[in-house]
Amino acid sequence: MQTTLRVEGMTCSACTSAVEASLRELDGVDDVKVALLTEQALVTHSPTVSADALADAVDSAGFGATIEQSGAADGAAGSTETSILTIGGMTCSSCVGAVTDAIRAVHGVQDVQVSLLTEQAVVKHTGSAQKLCEAVEDCGFEATLVETKNGQTAPDLESVVLKVFGMTCANCSASIEQTVSALDGVVSCQVALATEEAHITYDNSRTGIRKIMETIEDCGFDALLNSKLDTASQLDLLLKVKDIAYWRQIFVRMIIFGAPIFFRHHIWPIVALIFNIHWKKVALFHGVFLESILELALATYIQFWLAHRFYVNSFKAIKHKNGTMDLLICVSTTVIYIYSALSILISMYHSSENPPHVLFDTSAMLFVFVSLGKWIESKAKGNTSTALSKLLSLTPPNCLILEDPTDFGSSQREIVIDLLQKNDTVVLPPGSKIPADGECVFGSSEVDESLLTGESLPVVKKPGSKLFGGSINVASPIYMRVDVLGEQTQLSKIVKLVKDAQITKAPVQKFADVIAGKFVVTILVLSVATLGFWSMYVYCHSADNVPSFFVDKDTGRVIFSRILQVAISVVVVACPCALGLAAPTAVMVGTGVGATNGILIKGADILEKANGIDCVVFDKTGTITSGRMRVVSHHFLGDLEASSLWSIIHAVEATSEHPVGKALAAGALPLAKEQAVEIVSVSTAVGFGVEAQIKLDGSIFSVAIGNKQLIDRSKVDNAKDFEDSCKRTQTHEISQFSHILINDRYVGYVELADSLKTDAASTIGALLDAGYTVSMVTGDNANTARTVSRAVGIPLSNVFAQARPDDKLRVVDQMQQRGLKVAFVGDGINDAPALIQADLGIAIASGTDIAIEAADVVMLSSAQPEAADEVQLNDFGRQDGTAGVFGALDISQKTFRSIKTNFVLAVVYNLVMLPIAMGFLIIPFNITMNPMFASAAMACSSVSVVLNSLRLKDWKMPVLTSPVLSEESLDWADDSVLTAMDATKMEINRSATRTWGFRWGRWADRFRNPYHRVQGNV
Structure with missing residues (x-):
């Protein structure tokens, strides 16, 4: 709720402070802003606090108050916000628990995640973020507010805090607010005289931070960027x-x-x-x-x-x-x-x-x-964050820009990267890091994108090429126009995903949290009990019957300090830190090394999900195949030169918006002859192709380009040539053919296909060899699905064709009902339901934002294409592929295995060392543990857990090779065998045999549903 009060009687800043203090004393008040000049108080509060109560509080402070407006908060002020705090002083999971509990107790907090290793807390809340810091500090830790974001903020809106110097009174702050608010693109401006800060929200597509700072300086004040946690600090x-x-x-x-x-x-x-x-x-x-x-x-x-x-x-x-x-x-x-x-x-x-x-x-x-x-x-902890540190270090602190973005010869100026604006022209000398995402506008060079994409060779960039922040210009100077800034760049998105994953807790961490909450008290009780037991034992027996450890050799008397040492050893040897570090260190290393290899895992809980996967279901288009039609072959007839024919094809199809037409135009362009082809008229035959009248070398030609049905309904002088071509193309089930007719004469065809991704077969082969069941579901017809499945090695019995989005979801759901853990790999909007339903959703980065949002894992990188001109970069600046699917499952399993190993090390250490420290071996063997040795062992236990997690740093993306596929094994089907759709997990595991170690060797059956199950005898 927000209430605006008219406050009468305020004369100075002391009055505003008194009003503010009086309002903040009320329980349920989240934030208060009092303006002296406008004589208003804007109060954000919970519904439990009435507007009348607020007015009474102001009256009790000695001022008059009138309610101007009260209702649900709108805009940024009342919506849910996400704040990031840095927390100092945390040493173990008990500290994390204390901070978490303190923040949760603050009114309006909806969710909180605290990370021991990154020393950060991410809090979703309503109300004042400053109260979060106060709660943490009251708990005994240091807290600094890094940033607060509104959940409803549009992508182009930026919020910034400026330190403003030179203000002496309320008129100064008011003049700044008025002048800055008048700028085009500024959404809000609030200036606090007491803290000398200006909080400004603006549309970065219409104005920029430098323009705002210049405006403040024109008002006669000095402005500095009050940067949030910068890269160096992070x-x-x-x-x-x-x-x-x-x-x-x-x-x-x-x-x-x-x-x-x-x-x-x-x-x-x-x-x-x-x-x-x-x-x-x-x-x-x-x-x-x-x-x-x-x-x-x-x-x-x-x-x-x-x-x-x-x-x-x-x-x-x-x-x-x-x-x-x-x-x-x-x-x-x-x-x-x-x-x-x-x-x-x-x-x-x-x-x-x-x-x-x-x-x-x-x-x-x-x-x-x-x-x-x-x-x-x-x-060791610092080493666990090496991968994330590398990503952060890709952003340069400064960059060179042109004073006039449109004049490449204008003077240059060096600025800090935080002052960069959209449409700035950045000068990139050889060896410089690219500061943001944008487009090359001048010059040609090679750019090293290895830390972003994993590609070992530099990529050629020329005017029109996309440039991504964090990559390095290695060859020649180039100029770049800035298109995307700050947290909207692809590098920032990757870093955010990695940070979000590392701050979440793995489900198994709850085990450590429960133990840590009672660990210290238990150890102190055991220590006191140890002291009491050995004191009674020693002093209730004669010196001859007491273990020699407790007896002075010279005097024969019992030494109490020896008993005390045993009790002290119990306290010292116990180590809750190892339990607290078991999961976070492994998660940080695993998700970090995954990110550097193009695998973004969105949370620690996903590692556990990925560990139990039995079946991997692939969408076809855009996942196994590229999702883009391209020219793969052609067959031309007649006397017309091939280059001239390509020129005609390009001219006719250049205006088409159909995917086939676009593919024809793109494929024809590099092969076309440089000659003028004039389009006289053009019309689209819906469902068939394109018909046009063109003028070439002074002659008029009638051209028809389309499918077989278009030619069938047209007059063809050389029908025999057309029939021969149709027979030639019958065996190409996955391809589409565009036939060409010029002046009623058939002159050939162009073959187009949605090509397989270069690493699809090797990825699927590796998954099968590792024991996973692999299925494919597609909306395409059975012939296309069968051809693709044969090419990549998916058994026909596990292929589902003509599937709608709800059918894909049903496939996943029915597998889950059989007890299988299913991973679904997709890229489109129609894959989103299945991605959400699956136990593990894996999205290709080139897919839609909806698919990426719905997925648990996002794959960024892929295999190297066969030719340089085939490179297709997705929105993250990486090449599309499927190798990341196997890599994601592999790194997830190894990370989760490391977590379990860490817990075993921590638990076994305490279970073994505590009894020894308590003196269980004193009576039978006269062996005890010196407190100094106990402290060394305690230190080693924590270090050993971190070092075990650091072994994940050596993980590399597995090198996949395409298997030799057996046509007989792929097509074989029998109604009596088990399939993922018709058998339980237990039945499959008990009955499945392995061919080359494959789990699917005996899985084949019909699946009767609204969509079609492709069979080997189709």
């Missing part, structure tokens, strides 16, 4: 630059100050024994020894100065009743420190003749090992 966050530097520094300092303590307790006794050195104990006064004081001083510096970050995080966790790894570390080391300090005090009280038994070496070395583990873990 890279620092992803690569953990600050964390790595911090923990490296802390580790080095802890080594320096901890080494003397360790040397005194563990090295010096051995050295003194070997060389028979007698150490003289220096007593400062009775019961107080120099070595104890030095150790206390060093340990205090380590405990409370170098390790202060652990305490800060622990206090925050305790404040909000959360348990973290930092809390366990602080509890264990603090207990050791207090015990050792008390030992010194007791020694001083009793005026002991020997130095007290202290454990400062244990606490010091605990911090040394933990800081080392944090350092290594931070470096």
Whole structure:
């Protein structure tokens, strides 16, 4: 809801602040904006707060209030928004849970996703985004608002925040608002005097950021772009630059100050024994020894100065009743420190003749090992985001533009990329990165698109060629017109998809979240129980019956510090971090390496879906085939030169909008003779072809180009030649033929076909060989479907022809009812229902936006075409193909397998190490775990999980080779065998045999439905 109040009596900014504070105190108020000059207050609030209550709140502040308008919020103010926050201070899944709970508690929050590795939170909400930051900070973590987007924002609308300097009063801010709002294309402008910020929304197709900034400067103020999280900052966050530097520094300092303590307790006794050195104990006064004081001083510096970050995080966790790894570390080391300090005090009280038994070496070395583990873990975490970091680094920070976009000779100017506008002309010297998507307008060069498309060779670009942001100009200078900016570029879309995937949680992560929520409390209880058990056991038995570990060899007395060490080991060895990192690290590496190989996986949950797929169903057009008709052969008769005939074909078909006509015109153009062909008249024979009158070399010709039916109804002087051509073409079931008639004389035909994608057969062969069932569903007729299936190796028993969109959905649904997990691969609007219904939807990037939106996985790249002139780039700047289908399933399976392995490592580690630390091996074998070893093991457990995930970085797109297909095996069918449509998953797995390892060897049957099942005997 939004309510506008007329507020009377305000005279200065203090008054507006008082009104704003009074309104914000009401529960349910999301946002308040008070304007001094207009004497208005715009309040966004929940329906539970009445407009009268708002007016009363203003009255209670000492001002008069009148309700001007109240109702449902419109526009950006009241709609659902998506905000991105950077969160600092998270160390494990418990921290993630605490942040998630804090944000969820904010009124208006609909959904929240928090990522430990990217240190970001993506929140869908209504109301103020600033309240989200306040909730996170109140929870004990650092929060910074990166950006807030309205869900209803049009593609061409951009929102920007500018820092404006020089404003001194409300008149300044009002003048800026008025002047900027008057610009063509500016949708809204709100200037905050207190924060010196201008929030502007504009249509980037009508104006640009530079124009807005120049307008503000013309008003007499200075404006700077208050950039959201820029590329450099994002890279620092992803690569953990600050964390790595911090923990490296802390580790080095802890080594320096901890080494003397360790040397005194563990090295010096051995050295003194070997060389028979007698150490003289220096007593400062009775019961107080120099070595104890030095150790206390060093340990205090380590405990409370170098390790202060652990305490800060622990206090925050305790404040909000959360348990973290930092809390366990602080509890264990603090207990050791207090015990050792008390030992010194007791020694001083009793005026002991020997130095007290202290454990400062244990606490010091605990911090040394933990800081080392944090350092290594931070470096490993940074490596998990290498793929995403590479994508982000493709965008250059600056670029060169022409002062006059229409004059290629005008002066050049260097600007930051954030100030780039649509229709700018960018100068791209050799070696420069392309800053946005656009079109080459001057010059020719070669562009390296390897990091975007995976193509190893540079691609030739000339005027009219599409250029994509992130690629590199390698040869000659070229000029580019900017068409697409910012988050609408294909690189930004890819980065967004990868980020969205990495911030979502895999379903198996819920297991870790449940354990992490109770882990710390459980460990502390086990530690206390361990301390209590061994204390009772030791002191209830005589020294002779107590394990020697607890007994001093010289005095024969029980040493309590040994019991304390066992309890401390329990706290130290436990590691919830490994559980928390198990899924996120694998997801980050897997989705990142998939993206660099042209496979965009939209979420962590999709990895689990892909892991159980049994059957892959392909649409035909645009998926197995290119979806574009092209000339594949021709046969010409008569005396007319072939080049002249191609000229006639191109001239007649150039105006056609029919796919066949477009393909004929495109195929004829490079073969046509450079001669003028004048069109006198042209008409379309619907369903047959085109008829025209043309003028060539001064003569008039009557031309007919179309299918067999068009020629049949026309007069043909050489009918025998036409009949021979028809017989010749009968065996080409997948092709279409355009026959040509000139002045009633048949002069030949042109063959067109929707060509197979070069990697279709190899992809399907690899899927079959891996044990998947492969089916094809198409709206084409049975003959076309049969020909395509034979060419790529799909058994005819698993091919479905003449299928409408609802039929495709029914195919998927009936397979699922049999217990099969189905992946559907498509590219068109008519594939969207099946993509949604399937357990895993895979879309080709060249497909429609609806298909891409409906799919779970988007494939960007493909195999290398056979010839350079055959390159067809999709909207993501990549070549179309199907190899990504097998690659998507392969990387998904390997990533999910890595997640499971990580969980096994984390769980097994805790299940094995905890009993040992608790002393299960003390009585039978007199074996225990030193706290220092426990801390080293704890650090290794987290690092091992991250390193296991990093193995995915070595994944490469599988090299697929076309199988040798057996015509007999493809056509064979028998009513008694099982098929995906007629048998359950259990029956199929039990009965299926493998031919070349193929799962489909015995699957064939008729499928009776409104669409036709293609049979081997068709």
